[in-house]
Amino acid sequence: MRKKAALFLLFLILLLTVGVFSVSAEQATQATAQGSKGDLAIGLIAVGAGLAIGLAAIATGIAQSRIGAAGLGSIAERPESFGTALIFIAIPETMVILGFVVAIVLMFVL
Amino acid sequence: MSFVEIVGPTDRLDRIVHSIQDEGVLHIEEVPLSEYDDRGLLHKIAPSDEELREKETFEHLVDLLDDAVTHVPEPIHNRLDSSAEVDRLYKYWELEDAQVISVAARTLHAKVRSYVRRHRNLADDLRVLESYAEVADALAPHVKDKPLPQTHEFVGIVFDRKSNQAREMFKDKMARLTYGDWRYYEASLSKGRVACFVGYPKRTAAQVHSFISEVGISQMNIPRHLREKPFMEALAELEQDLVELRHKEHKLKEQSERFFSENGAELVALQRVAKDRYSRMEALSKFACTRYTFIIRGWLPARSVKPLAKRLAEESGKAAVLRELTSRTPEQAPPVQLANPRASRPFEPLVKLISLPKYGTVDPTTLVAGFFPPMFGLMLADMGYGAIFAIGAVLLLLFSKGRKLMRSIGIIAAASAFFTILFGALFGEFFGTFAHTLGIEPLWRERFVASGPGKAEAVLGYLALTVGIGVFHVLLGLVLGIVNYRRVRDRGQLLGNVSKIVGLMVLFFFVGRLVQVLPPVFTTIGVAALVVFLVLMVYQIFHQPVHGALLPLEVINTVGNILSYVRIMAIGMASVVLALLATLFGGMIENVVVAAIVVILIHSLNLALGIIDPTIQGLRLQYVEFFSKFFLGGGVPYSPFKRRGGVQL
Numbered sequence: 001m002r003k004k005a006a007l008f009l010l011f012l013i014l015l016l017t018v019g020v021f022s023v024s025a026e027q028a029t030q031a032t033a034q035g036s037k038g039d040l041a042i043g044l045i046a047v048g049a050g051l052a053i054g055l056a057a058i059a060t061g062i063a064q065s066r067i068g069a070a071g072l073g074s075i076a077e078r079p080e081s082f083g084t085a086l087i088f089i090a091i092p093e094t095m096v097i098l099g100f101v102v103a104i105v106l107m108f109v110l
Numbered sequence: 111m112s113f114v115e116i117v118g119p120t121d122r123l124d125r126i127v128h129s130i131q132d133e134g135v136l137h138i139e140e141v142p143l144s145e146y147d148d149r150g151l152l153h154k155i156a157p158s159d160e161e162l163r164e165k166e167t168f169e170h171l172v173d174l175l176d177d178a179v180t181h182v183p184e185p186i187h188n189r190l191d192s193s194a195e196v197d198r199l200y201k202y203w204e205l206e207d208a209q210v211i212s213v214a215a216r217t218l219h220a221k222v223r224s225y226v227r228r229h230r231n232l233a234d235d236l237r238v239l240e241s242y243a244e245v246a247d248a249l250a251p252h253v254k255d256k257p258l259p260q261t262h263e264f265v266g267i268v269f270d271r272k273s274n275q276a277r278e279m280f281k282d283k284m285a286r287l288t289y290g291d292w293r294y295y296e297a298s299l300s301k302g303r304v305a306c307f308v309g310y311p312k313r314t315a316a317q318v319h320s321f322i323s324e325v326g327i328s329q330m331n332i333p334r335h336l337r338e339k340p341f342m343e344a345l346a347e348l349e350q351d352l353v354e355l356r357h358k359e360h361k362l363k364e365q366s367e368r369f370f371s372e373n374g375a376e377l378v379a380l381q382r383v384a385k386d387r388y389s390r391m392e393a394l395s396k397f398a399c400t401r402y403t404f405i406i407r408g409w410l411p412a413r414s415v416k417p418l419a420k421r422l423a424e425e426s427g428k429a430a431v432l433r434e435l436t437s438r439t440p441e442q443a444p445p446v447q448l449a450n451p452r453a454s455r456p457f458e459p460l461v462k463l464i465s466l467p468k469y470g471t472v473d474p475t476t477l478v479a480g481f482f483p484p485m486f487g488l489m490l491a492d493m494g495y496g497a498i499f500a501i502g503a504v505l506l507l508l509f510s511k512g513r514k515l516m517r518s519i520g521i522i523a524a525a526s527a528f529f530t531i532l533f534g535a536l537f538g539e540f541f542g543t544f545a546h547t548l549g550i551e552p553l554w555r556e557r558f559v560a561s562g563p564g565k566a567e568a569v570l571g572y573l574a575l576t577v578g579i580g581v582f583h584v585l586l587g588l589v590l591g592i593v594n595y596r597r598v599r600d601r602g603q604l605l606g607n608v609s610k611i612v613g614l615m616v617l618f619f620f621v622g623r624l625v626q627v628l629p630p631v632f633t634t635i636g637v638a639a640l641v642v643f644l645v646l647m648v649y650q651i652f653h654q655p656v657h658g659a660l661l662p663l664e665v666i667n668t669v670g671n672i673l674s675y676v677r678i679m680a681i682g683m684a685s686v687v688l689a690l691l692a693t694l695f696g697g698m699i700e701n702v703v704v705a706a707i708v709v710i711l712i713h714s715l716n717l718a719l720g721i722i723d724p725t726i727q728g729l730r731l732q733y734v735e736f737f738s739k740f741f742l743g744g745g746v747p748y749s750p751f752k753r754r755g756g757v758q759l
Contacts, residue, residue: 083463083733090730097677097727101573104683108569 045110049103056099063092111444111469111748112415116406116422118430123397123404127390129425130406134752135414137445139407141398151400161391164208168388171215175381178222183367186374188512199379204386211387215380218373225366232359239352242266245305246345248297253307254342262293262309265322265329271302280327284308287317382754393751407435409444409748444469446745454479456518464733465743471594474732474741481583481736482728483522487529488576489681489724491557492689493550494541495717496530503527526724541713542689558686572679580675583731584668585611587739594740602654606664607739609646613665614672615639671735678731681723688716 071085114136118126130136146152157165179187190196203211245266269277277296284292293309310318322329336344370377398405410418419432446466448458450473457479467473490496503523510516538545538552543560557572559565588607595604619636622628650658692712699705 083465086463086726087730087733090726091734093727093730094674094677097680098673100680100684101676104569104680105573109566 045106049106052102052106053096053099056096060092060096063095064089067092111409111447112412113409113435113438113442113444114407114415114418114432115435116408116430116432118404118422118426120399120402120404122426122429123399125425126404126406126422126430127393129421130418131386131390131751131753133414133418133421135410135418135750136406136408137410137748138393138396138751139409139442140396141405141407142439143398146398146405152398152405153400155394155397155399155404157391157394165388165391167208167212168384168391171212171384172381172388174219175215175377175384178219178377179381181222181226182370182374182377186367186370187378190374190378191512193375193378195375196379196382199376200382203379203383208387211380211383214376215384218377218380221369221373222377225362225369229359229362229366232355232362236352236355236359239348239355243348243352244299245297245307246348248299248305249295249307250342250345252295252297259309260340261311263312263315264293264307264309265318267306267308267322267327267329268299269304269306271298271304277304277306280306280325283321284310284318287321288314386753389751408751410750411447443746445748447748448473448475450475456521457482459515459518460522460729460732464737464741466745466747468598468742468745470597471742472590472740474590474737477586477590477736478732479525482732483525483529484533485579485678485728485731486526486724487531487533488579489678489727490526490530490685490720491533491537491682492539492541492685492720493531493534494539494544494713495685495720496527496532496534498717499530499721500524500527539686539689542686542693542716544689544693547693558683558690560690569683572682573676576675576678577672579678580672580735583675583736584672584739585614587736588668591740594742598742602650602657605646605650606657606661609643609650609661610665610668612639612643612646613661614668616643617665617669671738674735675731677727681727684723685716685720688712688719692716 067088071089074081075085116126116130143152143154182190203214245268267280281294284294288310291311293307295307297305299305308318336347339347396406415432415434422430422432446469448455448461448466450458454476457475460478460482461467461473461475487496490499503520503526506516506520506523510520534540536552536554537557538550539557540548540550555571556564556568559568588611591607592604595601595607616636616639619628619632619639623630623633623636647658647661650661652658689712692709695712696705696709699708
């Protein structure tokens with residue numbers, strides 16, 4: 001039940017975000033046509049960058065919490081599994097790192 | 111590695127085993143009886159009851175002496191590692207009977223345990239008295255003003271500072287138990303604790319003790335002889351006891367150090383003798399023999415074959431023969447001994463963290479040594495941080511005498527610090543953008559521009575650099591994979607790696623044409639590469655259907671591996687932005703001292719993150735992106751049968 005509620009909330013947030021983006025797209029296009037980004041476009045880029053890193057960070061946190069707990073359990077039983085555990089723990093960081101890169105590109109390149 | 115077999119007369123076995131142990135090059139393998147015998151003539155060497163008892167004795171002695179030697183103080187132990195005195199004693203004890211060795215070892219072990227026990231007891235007593243003295247010192251000023259009547263005794267209790275409610279409940283109950291005739295003093299202690307001193311009439315002692323134990327309050331263990339005394343008198347005696355205990359501890363430390371400097375060499379010599387005797391008996395169980403002949407099998411470096419053969423011939427009057435075996439079963443895998451150049455040897459623990467490479471395959475240690483420090487440097491890339499890191503690495507090296515792993519870490523840190531400073535100079539960073547204030551210009555280009563026209567170019571340039579490193583590193587891994595799979599004759603994996611390289615080329619050419627950075631001729635080359643890729647894919651579908659069908663996905667996965675290298679840029683950007691924040695915050699605060707503290711705190715945090723993150727991510731790039739393309743692990747470590755005493759008998 002809690003999972004369904006969380007999924008529904010996530011869906012709602014995404015819907016609202018897409019809605020806000022769609023409504024303001026016209027204004028952003030007008031500002032771009034005038035040769036400048038405009039305040040709204042800058043704001044939307046910032047929101048996009050925030051979403052890119054924020055959602056990726058949540059996903060990484062969820063994945064790392066489970067892998068980390070299992071990895072430490074494994075190290076406690078077999079200390080020689082440290083190397084393998086380290087790799088598995090570092091794997092989900094790819095999500096937040098790529099999110100960060102997307103955010104940086106949005107902020108600095110667009 | 112050469113696989114060898116030693117055959118000789120059983121009456122010379124003891125001498126031959128000693129010679130093999132002296133040479134210390136043979137990694138002994140179990141002799142498989144089934145390969146030789148079909149008439150029941152060959153059998154394992156069956157030890158007599160006396161030999162079995164002796165083996166058990168030495169096994170036990172190894173445990174005892176290992177335990178005893180761990181208590182030898184480190185400076186003495188380091189001195190004994192290559193001491194002539196240990197060699198002399200080894201030579202003496204090696205010739206002694208097992209029982210004599212056993213008595214000497216047990217006597218020394220008992221003395222060591224006695225010192226350890228006495229030291230532990232004293233330390234426990236000291237800890238209890240010190241904790242009580244802390245409480246008593248804190249309460250003394252309060253109690254001095256209102257001394258406890260002679261009719262009262264006291265108890266000390268330590269509460270958590272936050273447990274106000276529990277303390278109030280405790281006070282209520284005590285007031286009821288003693289009909290209000292009680293004393294209560296409290297004072298703050300370290301680590302968020304509160305010391306409570308509770309005085310109560312002796313006639314209510316039973317009820318008070320019963321209440322305290324019922325509710326589970328842990329009272330301080332006041333020494334028995336002090337419990338009946340007035341507080342101030344008890345405090346004076348307590349301090350006297352502490353002085354005496356500290357004196358006793360100091361004397362015991364002196365005694366034990368004298369004991370270890372007098373007997374340390376004997377302990378180490380006995381430990382080596384016990385280990386050598388035990389390993390000799392353990393080795394015997396792997397040999398096979400007939401009534402007149404013994405057989406030993408094992409691995410040794412090819413260069414050591416002739417010297418060992420010569421030594422055995424000399425020792426046995428040419429009766430024992432060593433010959434190289436050309437055929438072996440797949441289970442008889444050669445052991446692995448890493449043979450790297452001196453400069454890359456400190457990086458071996460990083461490879462061993464995953465596994466030893468399989469015998470005969472590529473050892474990636476030198477490649478890790480070549481790639482890890484530059485990747486680390488490219489992430490942190492700051493002259494200031496690099497200099498601090500270099501100082502840390504030098505300190506680590508200075509304190510690593512006799513500690514191999516610590517020395518390796520120090521060298522890896524020093525190499526990483528060097529590249530941090532180098533890339534810091536190339537990007538013009540000194541504690542982030544503080545370099546601008548000092549007028550330091552980048553030798554190459556800036557990797558981060560906060561605002562202005564160059565900011566997109568800086569970010570895209572850094573991004574392109576990291577992806578470029580990824581392309582090179584992953585392609586190198588795929589090529590090494592081809593070499594490795596050819597060595598182990600795994601045709602499927604070999605073709606898989608070739609297909610991935612061709613698949614990457616197809617993507618590179620087509621994307622290059624799409625964004626028009628490559629000339630039109632690359633469309634034709636791309637189509638040709640695509641045809642080659644499809645042929646390889648169809649071939650593999652016929653031979654390994656699943657592997658072949660998943661090939662396009664594996665190419666996409668390899669592209670993912672390459673893109674994964676943008677983490678170098680991400681970590682680098684995070685570091686430089688945090689450093690920029692330190693400068694910005696510092697500039698916003700008017701008070702110079704507060705500004706300095708804030709700047710130092712943020713830079714310290716950045717430096718700590720800047721060391722941890724590049725280490726983990728740098729290793730991940732080696733293990734996940736690079737090793738997964740070629741590394742074949744599971745090697746058995748080369749562990750030769752050798753003498754620890756270093757004495758040629």
